[in-house]
Amino acid sequence: MTYDDFLHTVGSFGKYQKVKYFVICLSYTLPPIMVYTWSFAAASPEFRCKIPDSNVEDIFTNDQYKNFYQPNVDYCKVNKTAISVKECQRCYIKTPPSLRDNNNAEVQSCQNYVFDRKYYKNTLVEEWTMVCDRVFYRSLVQNIFFVGYMVGSIVFGILADNFILMTFSGFLCAFFPQKRLGFWPSYIGYTIGRFLLACATRGISVSGFVLGSELVGPDKKLFTGIVIEYFFAFGQFILVFFAYFIRTWRTLSWSLSIFTIPFLFFYFFLPESPRWMVSKGKFVEAEKLLRRIAVINKRNFDRDAFEQLKIEQEKSMKNTAEQVGVLSLFRSKIMCIISINLFFQWLVQNLVFYGVSQNTGSWPFDPYLNFAASAFVELLSYIVVHLILNRVGRKIPYCGSVVLFGIVALTAIPVNLLMLKDSASQKTMIFIINVVLKFLASFSYAIIYIYANELFPTRVRNTGMGICSMVARIGAIIGTTCNDLLARIWTEFPIVLYGIVSLIAAILALMFPETLNKPLPQSIEDVERMGLACIRIRGVRQAQTGNTTVRIEGENEDSLLREQLKSNIDDNEL
Template identity: 25%
Template sequence: MYLLWGLIPADYTVGIEHRGNFAFKAALTKSNSTMVNLDELIPKLGGFGYYQKRLYILLTVPIAVAGMFMIMMVFALYTPNHSCKRPHDSSSFNDSRSGRFTASECTLRQEGDEQLNSSNASLSNISRHITPLPCSEWDYDDDVFKKTFTTTHNLVCQESLKISHAQMIFYFGVVIGDILFGQLSDLIGRKKTLIIAMFILLVSGLSGSFSPEYYSFVVIQFVVGTACKGCLVLAFVMGFEFVGPDMRVWLGQALNIIFALALCSLCGLGILIKDWQYIQITCTIPTVLFILLWFVLDESPRWLLSKGRTEEAKSVLLKIARTNKVTPDGNLLQQLEHEKSTHTEKISSLFKNRTLAIRTLVVFFNWFGLGMTYYGVFLHAENLGGNFYLAIFLLSVIEIPILLVNLYLLNKFGRRRVHCLTMMTGGLACICSIFPVIFGGEELQPLILALAVIGKMGASGAFGSIYVISGEVFPTIVRNGAVGASSSFARIGSMLAPYIAKLGTVGVGSYGKAIPLIVFGACSITAGLFALLLPETMGCRLPDTIEEAVDFKLLREDPNTESETEELRSMIEN
C-alpha cells in the first residue's frame, strides 16, 4: 500500500493544496524572516507573463497527445457489427447437402437435404439437416472504422474477452506511470523526465500501431499507458511550478480543458481516417516537435532549489524576468530560500482515529467510483447505438462547461454538497438509461445518448470537486501521500471499467446494453451519498495536523475567516 504514496509527486499536490479558500492567502503571506520563497517571488517577476504563456502553449502538446492516447484503446479495439463469413467454396463440406449457409455473429450453420435409405415409398426419403460449422472468418461493417485491431485479429466471440484484458493492462500501465515518473521527476528533474516520457510515448505509440499480434500489442500498450500518464503528470507539475499560487487553480482548469479538446480532436481524426493504425500514428507525430524543444524549456526552479542548486534556479528566474520584461529586485534573488520538504507522517496515521479513518475510506471510495464511471462511459460508448463519433464528441466536449461552472459552484455552495449533487446527477442519469433501452428502439437512441452524456457530465464535475475535497480534508503532514493513495483507487476503478463495459455485449436481449450504465450509476450514487459523511471544508483553513483534521469546527472559527472569505470571493469575481 505504501508504494501508492508516489502516485502523485510531492510538488504536484501543490496545485491541489491551493484550491482551498485560504491557500491563496497562506501562500502569499510573507514570512517574518528575511528569506523569500518562490510563491512570493514569481508574482514579482511578471506573474503570468509572456514566459508563462509561452510555456503553457508548449505544454498543450504533451497534454493533448496524452489525452488522445487515454481513450485511444476505445478506437483501436472498437468492435463493429459482424457476422460469420459464408464460405465461397462448399467443396470442403458434405457434398450430399445443398450448401445453404445461415450466419450469425458467432455461428455458421449449413442447411441441406439428405437421401434416406427407405423401402417404404409412402414415407418421405428426404431428411433436412442443420449442421453447426466452425466460424474462422468474419464480415465486418466498415461504417465507423475501415480497420481496427479487433477486426484485423478477429477479437470477437470467444476471443472478445481479450479486449477487456488489453484495456485493463493499459490502465495498469497508467498506475505504473504515476509511480515511476513521479519518483523519477523528483530524482533527475521535471524537464528531463518529461522529455523521457515523451520519447517513450513516441517510440511505443509508433510501435503499437504496427503490432503483429495480440500479445505484443498488449505489452506495448502497457508501455504507452505508462508514458501517457508520465506526460500528463509532468506537464501539470511544470505548469504549476512556474506560476504563482493565485493562478494555479485557474490554469489547472485550463489544462484540463486542453485535455477535453484533445478528445474532441480525436473524433475528427477518426471521421477523416477511419483506420486505427493511421489514427495512432497521427496522434504520435506531435511528440517529435516537443522533443525538439529541449533547448527551449527550462528546468523547474522549484526543483532546482529543492536540490540546493540555487544559482541555477536564480538563472532561470532571471530569464523569466527578462522574458516578461521585468527588472527584479536583486535583493529578492539573494534572499531566495531553499524549498524545504515538509515533514510528513505515514498515511497509516489517518486510520488511528475512527473519524479520520471513515473519512479516508469515503474519499477512497469516491475516487474508485469516479475512475470507473469516467472511463467506463467512454468504453461503453460503442454499445450505446447511434453515431459512435457523435457519442465520443459529446462525452468529451461536455467537460469544458462543467470545468468552468465548477469553479463557481464549489466556492458558492460548498464542496460536499456540490460533489454529492454531481455524483447523484451522473448516477441517476446512468440508471435512467435502462428505460429507453428496454422500452424503446432506434427512435430513442438520442435519449440514451443524452442520458449517457449527463452521466459523463456528472463524473467530470465530481472529478473537479473530489480533487478539492481531497486536498482540503487531509492534514498537511499526510496530504501528499493521502491524495496519491486516493488517486490510485481511481486507477483501480478504471482497470475494472473495461470488464463492466463488456457486460453490455453479453447481456440477454435489450437488457444487456443497460447493465454497464446501471453498475456505473449505482456506484456513483452510493459514493455520492457517502460523501455527505465528509465535513464541509469551505470557509475553513487547511488542517496542518491530525488533530486539526478531526474537528473542522475549530478551523472554521478562525478569527480571520470572514476577511479571507471576502478576499477569495473578490478574486473570483475579478
C-alpha cells in the first residue's frame, strides 16, 4: 500500500487539509510583496540634470533647462551613440558661457539631478543617485537578491524560521541607508538585508509549496499547485495598496516589515507533513497525526492498512541498491536532451517573467495602475491554466504561449519606429503589448513547473527540479540586468531580446513528449519509452521472455521484440 492509497482512507482533501492549506496559501502572499517591493522602493522616476548655480528652486518641469541646457537630438545621435537620445538628454548637460552664446556650449555629464515628484516622493534611486553611469548599483542589489533566492531554494529550512528571518531582514532593509554612515556602509548593509530577505522569501515559497502538495492525494496536485499561485497574485495587490498610499521608500519598507509580524504566529497553525514522517520512518509521530486527521475529517483510522503501509515503506527504505545522482540526468541520450532542454526553458521563463514583472515602472501611464494591471493579468493567467491544463495538455498550451510571447514582443519594433513618438496611440499600444506579455509570461511560467515535474523520473526528480531552480535564478538575474542596462541603449531593447529567446525556447520545446493522462515516469527507462516528439534515437532495450533476457538494438527493435515474443509463445506451445 502506498501513502496516497492510505491517505484516501483518512480523507485526501478533507476539513483538516482545507484549513491547513488555506493557512499555507495566506503565507504565500508574502513572497511577492518582498520580491516586488523593489519596484517601488527603488523606482526610477523621470529625472534630468540639475541647473548649476541656480538661485531659484530647480523643479523638474523647467522650460529654461530645456531651452538652454538640454543637449539637442543631433548632438546625441552623433556623439553619444552608445545610449539612446532620451538617456543622453537626461544624463548630460550643456554648459554655455552665457545664455546668449548657446551655439558654443560644451556638453558634460551631470553632477547633480532633479527628479520628478509626480508619482514618488522619495526612492532609493534618488537616495543613492542610481541613474546614468551609476545604474549598475541598482541592478547589483536586485541581482544579489536573486542569488539569495538561489540559496533559499537549496537551504530553505523550517517554514516558521523563515518568517522570523523575513521580519528581521525587512527591518534591516528599512533601517539602511543612513547618511551619517556614508554610501558604502549603507549600501552594503542594505544589500545584505535584501540577500537575507531573499533567502527567507524563497524558503517560504519552497516550504509552502511542498507542504501544500504533501497534504493531498495525487488527484488534487494540480489544484493545490495552481491555487497557491492565486495568492502569489493577491500578494501583489496588497503591495500596490501599500505603495499607492505610501510614496516614500523608507516608510513603505517599515510598513511592510510590520505587516509581516502577524505571520510569525502562523507557527501554531502550520501543518506537519505525515507524508514526510512516513518517508523518514517516523511511524509513531505519523500515526498520531494521521489519527488526528481522520478524526477531524470524520473518518475511521484503519490500523491494518497503516501497518501494511509501514511494511511497504520499511522495504523501500532497505532497498538502497540503486543510487542515482546528478550524472543520471545525462547518461541516457534522451534523458540528457530533455534535461538540458528543461534547464534552458526554466532560464528563459524566469528571464522573461521577472524581466517583464519588474519593468512595470517603465510602462506608459501611472506606475501604480501598471502594477495593478500586471497583477490582475497574472491572476487571470493562473485561472486559465487551471481550467485548460487537464483538458488540453501541457505541450500545446506551453509552446503556444511561448510562441505568442515572442511574436507580441517583436511587435514593439514597428510600434516604436512607425508610430508618432510619445503620442497617446503609441503609449496605449505599448501598454497593451506589455499587459499581453505579462499574461503570456505568467501562463508559460506556471506550466513549465508542472511540465518539468512530470518529465523528470521519480528517482532524480528532486535533483532535476533543484538544478532547474538554480538555473532559473540566473535567468532572473539576466532579466534584471537587461532592464537596467539595455534600456539605456533603447527602451524596448529588453522586450525584443525576451521575444527572440522565447521563440528559440518554443522551437526547442516542440521535442518534449505530452504528459497529460500518462503515469509519472519512475525511472530513466520510463523516460526513454516516452521518447522525444521530433527525434528518433537508436537505443538499447531489454525484454524478459520466460527466463531469458533479450537484448534488442537498433531501429527495428519493436519488430524484433514482436518476433522474439512470438517465438517464445510457439516454443511454449510445443
